[in-house]
Amino acid sequence: MPSKAGDLQVNNSESVVQIAAQLLDSVTALTNVEEDGYSRKPSLSYVEVKHLQEQISAVSLRLRYIENATRPINRLPSAVFLKVFHILQDTPSSPSLLEPYSLRWNVVTHVCSQWRKLALSDPTLWHRIPILSKGCFALVDAFLTRSSGLPLTITLPQEPLRDYSITRVQVYLRGLRHLINNASDRIERLVMEPQFPIDDIVRADRLGKTLSQELFSKVSLMPPNVALDVVPNTVENALSKLFTESMPQVQHLELWSEAVPYLLRRPDPLEHLTVLELHRVKVDPSNIDVLVFSKVIAILDASKGSLRRLVLAGVELRDDLHSQLAVGDALPPPIALSSLESIEIGDWESQETLITFLHQLQIPPSASRCIWGANSTPTAIAALILPSSSELEDHAVHRIVLSSVAQTDMIAFHKGSLYINGSLPFEDYSPLFNDRTKFQSVHELVLTPLLAPLTPVDWTTLFGLLPNIRKIKVRDAETSRLLSALRNGTDDSQHQTPPSLPLPHLAEFDIKYSITTWKELIEHESTTEVWSMVMLLTLLARERATFGPGPNDGMLQRIHLRIDSRVTDLEEMAALLGQLREWVSCLDCSFGDDAYSLTDHEYKERSKERMDGGWYLVMKEFNGVWPTKAVYFLRSQSSSSDKDQDSESSGFGLKTFAAHHIDFLDVEQQS
Numbered sequence: 001m002p003s004k005a006g007d008l009q010v011n012n013s014e015s016v017v018q019i020a021a022q023l024l025d026s027v028t029a030l031t032n033v034e035e036d037g038y039s040r041k042p043s044l045s046y047v048e049v050k051h052l053q054e055q056i057s058a059v060s061l062r063l064r065y066i067e068n069a070t071r072p073i074n075r076l077p078s079a080v081f082l083k084v085f086h087i088l089q090d091t092p093s094s095p096s097l098l099e100p101y102s103l104r105w106n107v108v109t110h111v112c113s114q115w116r117k118l119a120l121s122d123p124t125l126w127h128r129i130p131i132l133s134k135g136c137f138a139l140v141d142a143f144l145t146r147s148s149g150l151p152l153t154i155t156l157p158q159e160p161l162r163d164y165s166i167t168r169v170q171v172y173l174r175g176l177r178h179l180i181n182n183a184s185d186r187i188e189r190l191v192m193e194p195q196f197p198i199d200d201i202v203r204a205d206r207l208g209k210t211l212s213q214e215l216f217s218k219v220s221l222m223p224p225n226v227a228l229d230v231v232p233n234t235v236e237n238a239l240s241k242l243f244t245e246s247m248p249q250v251q252h253l254e255l256w257s258e259a260v261p262y263l264l265r266r267p268d269p270l271e272h273l274t275v276l277e278l279h280r281v282k283v284d285p286s287n288i289d290v291l292v293f294s295k296v297i298a299i300l301d302a303s304k305g306s307l308r309r310l311v312l313a314g315v316e317l318r319d320d321l322h323s324q325l326a327v328g329d330a331l332p333p334p335i336a337l338s339s340l341e342s343i344e345i346g347d348w349e350s351q352e353t354l355i356t357f358l359h360q361l362q363i364p365p366s367a368s369r370c371i372w373g374a375n376s377t378p379t380a381i382a383a384l385i386l387p388s389s390s391e392l393e394d395h396a397v398h399r400i401v402l403s404s405v406a407q408t409d410m411i412a413f414h415k416g417s418l419y420i421n422g423s424l425p426f427e428d429y430s431p432l433f434n435d436r437t438k439f440q441s442v443h444e445l446v447l448t449p450l451l452a453p454l455t456p457v458d459w460t461t462l463f464g465l466l467p468n469i470r471k472i473k474v475r476d477a478e479t480s481r482l483l484s485a486l487r488n489g490t491d492d493s494q495h496q497t498p499p500s501l502p503l504p505h506l507a508e509f510d511i512k513y514s515i516t517t518w519k520e521l522i523e524h525e526s527t528t529e530v531w532s533m534v535m536l537l538t539l540l541a542r543e544r545a546t547f548g549p550g551p552n553d554g555m556l557q558r559i560h561l562r563i564d565s566r567v568t569d570l571e572e573m574a575a576l577l578g579q580l581r582e583w584v585s586c587l588d589c590s591f592g593d594d595a596y597s598l599t600d601h602e603y604k605e606r607s608k609e610r611m612d613g614g615w616y617l618v619m620k621e622f623n624g625v626w627p628t629k630a631v632y633f634l635r636s637q638s639s640s641s642d643k644d645q646d647s648e649s650s651g652f653g654l655k656t657f658a659a660h661h662i663d664f665l666d667v668e669q670q671s
Helices: 016-029 046-070 078-090 104-110 113-120 136-145 165-187 197-219 235-244 261-262 293-302 351-358 378-387 389-395 424-434 456-465 480-486 520-525 530-546 570-581 600-612 616-620 630-638 654-658
Strands: 032-035 039-044 126-131 154-155 187-192 254-258 275-279 308-313 344-345 369-373 401-402 410-414 417-421 444-447 471-475 509-513 556-564 582-589
Touching: 016 046, 046 113, 046 136, 078 104, 078 113, 104 113, 126 136, 136 165, 154 165, 165 197, 165 235, 165 389, 197 235, 261 275, 261 293, 275 630, 293 520, 293 530, 308 410, 308 630, 344 630, 351 378, 369 378, 378 410, 389 401, 424 456, 456 480, 471 616, 480 530, 530 556, 530 570, 570 582
Parallel strands: 126 154, 154 187, 187 254, 254 275, 275 308, 308 344, 344 369, 401 417, 401 444, 444 471, 471 509, 509 556, 556 582
Antiparallel strands: 032 039, 369 410, 410 417
16 A cells, blocks of 8 residues: 555554544545646555455454453453353253243354354354254254264254144255264264154155155156166155164163164164163054064163163063073073163053063162053052162162152152152052061151042051151141041040050151142142141140150150141231140241241242242152153143143143243253
8 A cells, every 4th residue: 555645653552542543644644636737646546445445344343343342241251151152052941841942042143253253163062953844954064063073962852833744854854864974973862852743754754755656656658677766865764874873872862752663673782872761652563573672672781881761651562582582491681780870661551561571670779760650550560669678778768758740650769769659549559568677767758739648547557557757748738637647536634554656756747838829739639727737736746745655755856837828827826836836846837938937048949939830849859750751741642632631630730830840850951
């Protein structure tokens, strides 16, 4: 560039104002035009003017970068931005399990150049690839490029309800083929969400193949002896290649419906699985040959040293092991799943088949075990759920939870807690407790609302079978029958000798009711007024203090009452609570946020309860064991309408709590 107006000299010490003034003076000087009698001569040629404009545009762009960097939010370190991006990516757009998959976090790449540059520079933001019905090929290609060779998590997500036409199926197909051809060896996790339309896609794909075959058969010009390979690139071919030839290093598999048989047809079982979840497969002539014990056991045997979680829900297997044996041969020894942390089996129609299958597995005593379904008999499954006599020293039963959640019967054992769930009558599961050696360590009983409440006689029988209980917890459930069974039932003056007290070691009651009124409780159980409950507690506490083996030996050590939704004013009960306090070593009674006995932790719990809804207190007692994602989707899909899901047979509104408790349902995310 000519130096007619002088070169722009800038020292680092000059202020921004001086830089701008010098630049303006230099450009102004260049605007002078010399003129003679024949023409006008500008200071710069056209080419030089364009070059100067480009330079000024570049400076302007740099100034915009500087302006952007001066904003308070952009003063944060890059590491902080990336952490925020990851949190945004992991945060569901809605707490409901029915929310379609969302790429809303991707908006950060369109805010400003700095944010986009940061996001594109971090491969860990791009290694989770969704297979969507819109722009699938371009999206897969972009994520593969930006993930820079990292192991991949492939998600086949639920999408909003659409018409899964042959054209839309081809969109899925292009994305799948691109993934299989370019990065199948990088797949570490493959998660098919429950409502991914795999059945619709396969049906549309088969229809397209049939139509193509018919079309080609009508082509009259084709020689009759020429065999056509009609439509070689189909979804079925892609799925077959994906599950039978690809993914040698995959560790995490969650599959539903039509995808499961493809995996079971794999000739060389996967050897590095840590999570295997197979759900809801309809038996038909096309897959009956692979829905057998031997296929699943081959997979488990190959990954027996690494498998941590196993789920078989709605996958009814056929026993083919005995038919493969020669006369006189014995079955091979059970497979020792040494790393298994949890096993869940649900909705097996044949309980005999279920028991036979589980006998082929050697499950570590520390593993969580959950079996659910309409045909589950507690006494038959107990041996598969409870620790054996040799395991009791380290894995004894310490806690029993009675509940009716999630539309189905369930028995589970997890970290010393035995969960009995559903509409099971007491006589169906009470024989479990006849083996006193397995339940002599039970010191805590948890009661939540029941579809089949226990009678006072049932409670008396249960207390006789579990005499070492020290603590009883009640969560939004009715207490009158339980307290009546614990009371002696006669006046003090009529006792010639001290009576024997039920649960002689009982020391603590922890009774809590939700902040808001819970309509399901009112619908399914008779409701005792809280005044009556306190009176029953007072009579019980007085009897135990009076008839204990020694002075104060039978006195209850602590009663904690949280009665938010059961009363309107705690002051009205002051006299009753005062009488109860005389017979208890420690009485804590809270009502509302102003209760004097609330700790900081309890205040935080109440805030979380308001956000999560009425099922919070009940769900906390399950510690993430129940309900699972499998039972939610299998049960919700079997209901014809939302009204059916909230009916009496629904197990206390499955949809209601699932819409507010995604953290409880996703056990693996918790861990």
